[in-house]
Each structure stands twice: as C-alpha cells, then as structure tokens.
Amino acid sequence: MSFLRKLIFVIVILLSVVCIHLIQVVKEFTTPEKPDIKLEWWSRGDEWNEDQSIFPFKINVSDEVLNDLKYRLEHTRTPRKPLENSNCIQGLKIHFIHVKPQNISKNIKVIPLLIVHGWPGSLREFYEIIPILTTPRHDRNFVFEVIAPHIPGFVFSDAPSKPGLGALEISLIFKNLMSRLGFEKYYIQGGDIGAAILQAMSTNFEDNVLGYHSNLCELLKLIITESGYLHIHSSKPDSLGLSMDDSPMGLAAYYLEKFVTGANFDYRSRQDGRLNETFGYDKLLDNIMLYWISKSATTSFRFYSETFNAKKFTAILWWPIHVPTACARFKYDVIVPNEVLSDNFRNLVQVNNYDGGHFAAFQFPEILANDIFSAISKMEIINNRRLKYFIPSSGPYSQTSEIFC
Ligand SMILES: *[C@@H]1O[C@H](CO)[C@@H](O)[C@H](O)[C@H]1NC(C)=O
Ligand SMILES: *[C@@H]1O[C@H](CO)[C@@H](O)[C@H](O)[C@H]1NC(C)=O
Ligand SMILES: *[C@@H]1O[C@H](CO)[C@@H](O)[C@H](O)[C@H]1NC(C)=O
Numbered sequence: 494m495s496f497l498r499k500l501i502f503v504i505v506i507l508l509s510v511v512c513i514h515l516i517q518v519v520k521e522f523t524t525p526e527k528p529d530i531k532l533e534w535w536s537r538g539d540e541w542n543e544d545q546s547i548f549p550f551k552i553n554v555s556d557e558v559l560n561d562l563k564y565r566l567e568h569t570r571t572p573r574k575p576l577e578n579s580n581c582i583q584g585l586k587i588h589f590i591h592v593k594p595q596n597i598s599k600n601i602k603v604i605p606l607l608i609v610h611g612w613p614g615s616l617r618e619f620y621e622i623i624p625i626l627t628t629p630r631h632d633r634n635f636v637f638e639v640i641a642p643h644i645p646g647f648v649f650s651d652a653p654s655k656p657g658l659g660a661l662e663i664s665l666i667f668k669n670l671m672s673r674l675g676f677e678k679y680y681i682q683g684g685d686i687g688a689a690i691l692q693a694m695s696t697n698f699e700d701n702v703l704g705y706h707s708n709l710c711e712l713l714k715l716i717i718t719e720s721g722y723l724h725i726h727s728s729k730p731d732s733l734g735l736s737m738d739d740s741p742m743g744l745a746a747y748y749l750e751k752f753v754t755g756a757n758f759d760y761r762s763r764q765d766g767r768l769n770e771t772f773g774y775d776k777l778l779d780n781i782m783l784y785w786i787s788k789s790a791t792t793s794f795r796f797y798s799e800t801f802n803a804k805k806f807t808a809i810l811w812w813p814i815h816v817p818t819a820c821a822r823f824k825y826d827v828i829v830p831n832e833v834l835s836d837n838f839r840n841l842v843q844v845n846n847y848d849g850g851h852f853a854a855f856q857f858p859e860i861l862a863n864d865i866f867s868a869i870s871k872m873e874i875i876n877n878r879r880l881k882y883f884i885p886s887s888g889p890y891s892q893t894s895e896i897f898c
Contacts, residue, residue: 572731572738572791573652582669588649589642590616591674594627602635604869605676607667609641611685611709612793613748614852615648616641617780622858626865633866635873640679642670644690646792648783659799660686660809664693668701677701680869684708684853689800689809692837696812703816704872706865708853710820710838712810722751726797734791741785748781755851757825771856810837817842817875819868821861823849842871 534541581587594603606626610618619641626637643650645663667690671679680703683691688709695705725733737744753766760767768777784790800809818838824847845864847853853861 570739570788572734573788582666582673585645585651585653585666587642587645587651587666587670588616589640589670590619590623591641592623592627592639594629594636594638597629597636600634601629603638604635604873605640605671605679606637606865606869607640607642607671607679607681608854609644609667609681609683609687609690610647611683611687612647612796613751613780613784614685614855615780615783616643617776617783618852618855620776622854622862625858625862630866633870635870637680637865640671640674640676642667644687644793644796646789646796648787648789652789652792652795657799659796659802659805660689661693661697661800661805663690663796664697668694668698671701678703680704680706680872682706682708682865685851686796686800688712692812692814693809695814695816695818696809699816703876704818704842704869705814705816706819706821706868708821708823708861709826709851710818710822723797723801726794727801728798730794730798731791734794737784737790737794738788744785744790745778745781748784749777752777752852755827756856757850771850772852776855813837813839815839817872819843819864819872820845821853821864821868822846823851823853823857825850827851840875842875843868 594601597603608619608622608626610616619639623639623641626639629636645658645666646652671677678701681691681694682705684707688707689712691705691707692712695702737747749766749768752768752772753760753763756767756771760771768774784793800806814837817840819842820838822844826849843864845867847857847860847864849857849860
C-alpha cells in the first residue's frame with residue numbers, strides 16, 4: 494500500500510468513527526424524554542375518595558334497551574333502490590334547477606352556465622348565488638342562465654343500478670343533459686367533487702365547454718391532505734353509508750363536522766363550530782334533510798369509490814385542460830392554496846385569492862358570483878375572437894324551475 498492509500502484509509506476510518514459518534518450524540522439530544530404519567534382523578538369532581546373494593550359483575554340488559562333495539566332494527570332504513578325504468582339520460586333521471594334571467598333588455602347577452610355542487614353539499618348550496626348570477630348588472634353586458642343538476646346518486650337524481658358511474662362517466666351525462674336542454678356551448682363552474690366532474694368535462698368536451706371556473710383548482714392536493722373521509726368513501730362507501738342513512742343524528746354529526754372544517758380549520762376548537770354564524774342552522778338543516786329524505790348518503794359516498802380509484806383517478810387529474818380556466822382560491826379551504834397552480838391549466842385567465850372557506854357559494858355567494866362574472870367576461874373576449882358560438886336560450890322553462898328530465 495502506498496503512503497497515500499494508507500493515509501486515505503486512516504482518514505476514512507477516522508471519519509467513520511467521528512460520524513458514528515456524532516450520530517450517537519444527535520440521538521441522545523433528539524430522543525424524547527419519557528412522558529410523565531400523572532396520577533389523575535378521571536371521574537367527576539376532584540375527590541380522591543377511592544372505593545378499593547372488588548366485586549362481581551354480571552351483564553344485565555334491561556328490557557327497555559332490548560325493546561328499543563328491536564324497534565330500531567325493525568325500522569332500519571336501507572339506502573334507496575334505483576328507480577326502475579327511468580330512462581331520461583343514459584337510464585337515469587336527473588333532478589336539476591334551471592333558472593332563466595327575467596325581464597332583460599335586448600342588448601344583454603344570456604350565457605348558459607352549468608354549476609355543480611359537491612359533497613356534503615347539494616343544490617341548497619346555490620339558492621343564494623343563483624339569483625345573483627341571473628340578475629343583470631350595470632357593468633356587464635351579459636347575464637347567466639343557470640343549470641344546476643344534482644349529481645347522480647345525490648338527493649333526487651337517480652343512483653345507478655350497476656357499478657362504474659364515477660366523475661368521468663357523469664361528465665358525459667351532464668354534457669348530454671345540457672344538450673337535451675338545447676345547449677351545445679356553455680361555461681361550467683364548481684368546487685369539491687363537482688370539480689372532478691368539471692375537469693373531466695373540460696378535457697373531454699373541449700368543443701362544448703367555453704370555459705371553466707373553479708373554486709377548487711388543486712383537486713390533487715385535496716386528495717392527499719384532507720384524506721380521512723376520502724379513504725373511507727373511496728374504499729368502503731357502504732359500511733359508513735348504511736349507518737348514515739339509518740341515523741339522523743349520525744348523519745347530522747358527520748355532515749355538520751365537514752361544514753365546520755370547511756369554513757375555517759380554527760372553528761374546530763369551538764364547541765358550536767360557529768355553524769350558526771358562518772352558514773346558519775336553517776341552511777345547514779335544509780341541506781342535511783335533502784340527504785335524509787332521499788336516503789342518498791350511501792349512494793353519494795359511492796361517487797368516490799367510482800372516481801378516485803387507480804384506474805380513473807389519473808385520467809381526471811393529469812390531463813391538461815386547454816379551455817379557458819379561472820381559479821377562485823379561498824384561504825380556509827380544506828387545502829391551503831399554493832402560489833403555483835397545477836400546470837394542468839394551460840389557459841388560465843384569472844386567479845384570485847379570497848378570505849373564506851371550502852363552501853364558497855354557500856357562505857359567500859356575492860364574492861363567488863363577482864369572481865365568476867369577472868372571469869367569464871375575460872373568457873368571452875377570448876372566445877368571441879375565435880368563434881361565434883352563442884345559442885339563444887330558449888326552452889319551456891320561463892322562471893325558476895326545479896324539474897326532472
Ligand atoms: C337485572 O336488572 C333488573 C333491573 O334493571 C333487575 O330487576 C334484575 O333483578 C337484574 N337481574 C340480575 C340477574 O341481576
Ligand atoms: C322590467 O323592467 C322594466 C325596466 O327595467 C320595469 O319597468 C318593469 O317593471 C320590469 N318588469 C318586470 C315584470 O319585472
Ligand atoms: C342562529 O342565528 C339566527 C340568526 O342570527 C338567530 O336568530 C338564532 O337564534 C340562532 N340560533 C341559535 C340556536 O343560536
């Protein structure tokens with residue numbers, strides 16, 4: 494061995510020894526101390542009046558408990574069955590709201606806008622924003638005609654009779670619904686799982702979608718970070734769904750918790766979750782009642798397992814969107830918005846940040862509506878340069894209608 498080799502050898506050995514020593518030192522400093530388990534009194538009051546006796550115990554269930562159980566089992570509510578023989582759109586009846594603006598002057602353009610709700614929301618999310626979207630405003634030469642469907646399996650829209658209906662498949666159903674109503678070109682808007690359907694529409698039906706306005710652009714992050722319920726819905730929707738459809742208390746607790754977190758993470762520490770202040774109990778109970786009377790908790794959870802599975806997931810999230818897109822980002826959404834948006838949006842016309850949470854339409858209809866008007870006026874300029882697309886709105890519905898097709 495040459496001197497140099499020997500030297501290198503010795504240096505390597507020395508370095509290793511130093512490294513090992515350093516690791517031990519670091520470990521010593523970083524190993525947490527054993528927690529101190531305090532002797533505490535876990536019952537009411539703070540009396541240390543312990544009864545030291547040990548006595549036999551026999552399970553003894555009262556007739557009252559057994560009779561109540563019997564009653565509940567006899568009155569179990571199973572999720573609803575699909576209706577037989579409805580064949581409106583690809584075999585499913587779709588429930589939707591269709592609102593045309595009233596009494597508008599001839600120089601105001603009427604633009605069709607499809608808006609899609611999420612979970613645990615429903616069309617109740619849109620009762621406040623629809624009148625704003627369909628009322629002309631002095632600084633815009635257009636106003637919206639709104640079409641808002643319930644997603645299949647949600648509330649009054651039919652659930653499928655067989656597996657496989659996820660966001661991708663529903664995107665085609667909604668395209669066909671719009672077509673049935675006479676709209677071949679239109680704008681689309683939504684957040685939460687509505688955004689999954691609308692992203693699929695944007696990539697698959699570029700000829701129909703004039704522009705996409707989203708209040709959940711970072712769908713992928715939602716799936717990774719706020720994930721507990723997503724895992725359950727995506728893997729075992731029926732296990733949870735059966736209890737939700739059978740218990741009004743369970744349904745209310747599970748759904749209301751989402752509105753607390755969705756409004757602002759910090760509200761979770763408040764006993765009332767600030768629900769009455771942020772949304773109002775009446776609006777929230779309206780929304781839960783829609784799920785209860787339609788028995789659609791289970792069928793709504795199935796949306797996740799049919800959408801966020803390995804086979805389809807990437808098809809929705811990773812395809813670039815070329816239609817004009819706008820993002821309204823709300824600070825307290827279940828994901829924390831990044832400065833850099835997904836590079837999936839190749840034609841981003843507007844990005845705005847707001848104070849507010851996940852349920853933008855429900856909580857801040859005015860802010861969201863302003864953002865939609867602003868984004869779509871920009872998209873209109875882009876679209877009018879390219880094509881003459883507008884289809885005059887016509888149809889049997891002259892005012893706010895809630896209809897089945
Ligand atoms: C079980 O409890 C009831 C009252 O709830 C009582 O009448 C009965 O004697 C108890 N039976 C046994 C075996 O302890
Ligand atoms: C329609 O608008 C005009 C002027 O803007 C108003 O005078 C009229 O009362 C409105 N009609 C209805 C039915 O709202
Ligand atoms: C909820 O808020 C409304 C309106 O602010 C109020 O009238 C009502 O009393 C509140 N309800 C409860 C239970 O606090």
